[in-house]
Amino acid sequence: MISGYVQNGLYDEAINLFHEMKNAGQKPDHVSLMSMLVASGRQGNLLNGTEIHAFSLRNGLDSDLQVGNTLVDMYAKCGKLDYMDSVFGRMLHRDSVSWTTIIAAYAQNNFPWKAVQLFYKVQAEGSHVDALMIGSVLLACTELRCNLLAKEIHCYVIKRGIYDPFMQKTLVSVYGDCGNVDYANSIFRLSEVKDVVSFTSMMCSYVQNGLANEALGLMLCMNEMRIEADFVAVLSMLTAAADLSSLRKGKEIHGFLVRKGLLLQDSIRSSLIDMYASCGTLENSYKVFNYLKSKDPVCWTSMINACGLHGCGRKAIDIFTRMEKENIHPDHITFLAVLRACSHVALIEDGKRIFKIMQSKYALEPWPEHYACFVDLLGRANHLEEAFQIVKTMNLEDIPAVWCALLGACQVYANKELGEIAAMKLLELEPKNPGNYVLVSNAYAATNRWDDVEDVRVTMKGKGLKKDPACSWIEVGDKVHTFIAQDKSHPECDKIYEKLAYLTEKLEKEAGYVAQTKYVLHKVEEKEKVKLLKGHSERLAIAYSLLASNDRNPIRITKNLRVCSDCHTFSKLASKYLEREIIVRDAKRFHHFRDGICSCGDFW
DNA sequence: ATAGGGTTAG
Numbered sequence: 001m002i003s004g005y006v007q008n009g010l011y012d013e014a015i016n017l018f019h020e021m022k023n024a025g026q027k028p029d030h031v032s033l034m035s036m037l038v039a040s041g042r043q044g045n046l047l048n049g050t051e052i053h054a055f056s057l058r059n060g061l062d063s064d065l066q067v068g069n070t071l072v073d074m075y076a077k078c079g080k081l082d083y084m085d086s087v088f089g090r091m092l093h094r095d096s097v098s099w100t101t102i103i104a105a106y107a108q109n110n111f112p113w114k115a116v117q118l119f120y121k122v123q124a125e126g127s128h129v130d131a132l133m134i135g136s137v138l139l140a141c142t143e144l145r146c147n148l149l150a151k152e153i154h155c156y157v158i159k160r161g162i163y164d165p166f167m168q169k170t171l172v173s174v175y176g177d178c179g180n181v182d183y184a185n186s187i188f189r190l191s192e193v194k195d196v197v198s199f200t201s202m203m204c205s206y207v208q209n210g211l212a213n214e215a216l217g218l219m220l221c222m223n224e225m226r227i228e229a230d231f232v233a234v235l236s237m238l239t240a241a242a243d244l245s246s247l248r249k250g251k252e253i254h255g256f257l258v259r260k261g262l263l264l265q266d267s268i269r270s271s272l273i274d275m276y277a278s279c280g281t282l283e284n285s286y287k288v289f290n291y292l293k294s295k296d297p298v299c300w301t302s303m304i305n306a307c308g309l310h311g312c313g314r315k316a317i318d319i320f321t322r323m324e325k326e327n328i329h330p331d332h333i334t335f336l337a338v339l340r341a342c343s344h345v346a347l348i349e350d351g352k353r354i355f356k357i358m359q360s361k362y363a364l365e366p367w368p369e370h371y372a373c374f375v376d377l378l379g380r381a382n383h384l385e386e387a388f389q390i391v392k393t394m395n396l397e398d399i400p401a402v403w404c405a406l407l408g409a410c411q412v413y414a415n416k417e418l419g420e421i422a423a424m425k426l427l428e429l430e431p432k433n434p435g436n437y438v439l440v441s442n443a444y445a446a447t448n449r450w451d452d453v454e455d456v457r458v459t460m461k462g463k464g465l466k467k468d469p470a471c472s473w474i475e476v477g478d479k480v481h482t483f484i485a486q487d488k489s490h491p492e493c494d495k496i497y498e499k500l501a502y503l504t505e506k507l508e509k510e511a512g513y514v515a516q517t518k519y520v521l522h523k524v525e526e527k528e529k530v531k532l533l534k535g536h537s538e539r540l541a542i543a544y545s546l547l548a549s550n551d552r553n554p555i556r557i558t559k560n561l562r563v564c565s566d567c568h569t570f571s572k573l574a575s576k577y578l579e580r581e582i583i584v585r586d587a588k589r590f591h592h593f594r595d596g597i598c599s600c601g602d603f604w
Numbered sequence: 605a606t607a608g609g610g611t612t613a614g
Contacts, residue, residue: 130609132608138609170611172610296613
């Protein structure tokens with residue numbers, strides 16, 4: 001009876017029955033003890049677990065191998081690795097279950113290298129290795145993001161002939177997490193039996209590696225094979241739709257969820273909130289959020305993030321305040337969302353207050369991301385000196401993201417001195433990140449240091465580093481069309497350029513648009529600069545959307561980098577001239593252009 | 605009646 005309760009997740013019932021049994025004068029044996037330990041471990045109830053441990057010591061049941069293994073697992077699941085170690089160390093005998101348990105424990109508790117070491121030890125001692133042990137070692141690979149190690153284990157498994165369908169699925173996600181989509185894909189393709197989990201693993205690998213289109217392609221493939229998505233599969237589909245800003249796909253998935261009655265999961269709701277916000281429809285995020293009855297902090301964080309993304313900093317803070325009133329505990333990511341929301345609209349005092357209570361009231365130690373965000377908030381609000389002081393007094397000088405934030409602000413306010421310091425520091429800390437060279441070069445360009453701009457670009461090239469090209473995309477019908485600057489690859493290329501030239505001319509003549517070449521951050525001739533600006537990817541996307549549709553619906557564009565100032569002006573004027581809303585999602589936030597005005601108030 | 609691994613949201 002006790003075991004039945006535990007198998008069905010009814011841990012409190014199991015514990016009550018266990019005590020009832022003791023009160024009735026029945027003495028627990030090693031079997032009932034194990035059930036109790038499993039219950040304690042899954043609940044993370046250290047007190048219960050320790051009590052059972054003590055009982056087993058008093059009654060001489062602790063020397064049993066299975067009891068020992070379960071004790072190791074119980075302490076691991078309660079996060080007490082020191083207790084776990086001492087139980088493991090005192091075991092008289094160990095089998096492959098003991099090793100698997102402790103390897104999984106280290107892998108899941110932030111000591112993946114220890115897990116790997118133990119695996120090597122198992123091999124050295126010649127102990128038995130089975131599929132379950134490999135499963136735990138693969139968890140460690142994922143944590144380490146070590147592609148080489150994954151390959152090594154992969155080979156080992158093939159050589160030893162312990163390759164099972166479970167492991168195939170695990171390997172797909174391990175390779176995906178290690179950034180090796182090609183291997184993940186080949187294992188997926190070669191696996192004979194594909195189920196929801198196989199598909200989900202592969203879709204996640206795609207999404208994690210920025211290949212949302214491919215993930216949605218698999219979704220179609222799954223439909224064709226009549227494999228129905230479960231809620232985990234839907235989570236990655238929603239993330240893919242959000243990445244692409246594919247409102248059509250997102251709504252399609254939402255519809256599927258409604259038909260299947262899968263809406264009650266909190267994880268699904270938070271994904272929906274995020275998807276609708278990422279697709280530019282904050283109203284829909286609100287609708288999903290307002291149905292919310294649960295106290296799940298993730299959903300609240302999603303909604304705060306959604307508001308922040310659309311420049312509604314006040315609303316983000318309001319939701320945070322409501323969250324506090326309802327006694328829902330904000331965590332690190334909640335605070336990142338609130339701080340970002342503040343930084344998008346320069347709510348300095350609120351940002352400071354929230355950064356403070358995060359530490360004082362909630363005892364959360366800021367992550368590097370929080371510091372970077374805080375420095376960004378101050379810096380971009382033109383409190384550069386204060387931001388710099390914070391970097392120095394809080395000892396943030398070894399965090400690259402902090403210098404990125406400071407340098408970005410220096411670019412906005414054309415600050416030469418501080419910009420130079422930040423640039424040097426950043427390139428010293430992270431000399432292999434191409435994004436840093438672009439940022440440094442842009443900051444130099446902002447202060448007219450064209451020779452230095454050229455130097456940085458040359459250095460970058462010399463190191464073989466390449467930046468992602470700027471691109472914009474737009475969903476028309478059931479297709480996503482992608483454009484890079486000066487793109488000539490679209491089948492309707494000629495018409496697009498014709499349309500864009502016409503629109504540009506209209507804006508010049510009727511709305512006073514003049515290309516601002518000071519925003520071109522390359523050292524080229526003036527004429528060339530104008531040409532570069534006029535071929536920016538979001539303008540191609542706007543032109544294409546005009547060709548593709550005649551309606552008055554908003555034009556929704558997504559781009560991978562931040563919007564440039566000249567395109568910002570262009571979009572404002574175009575929204576008024578065309579009498580159409582233009583909604584742009586850039587790398588950090590949304591811009592809603594309407595009637596010649598942008599929702600960001602020209603601050604971004 | 606009894607112990608260990610896999611897909612997953614902000």
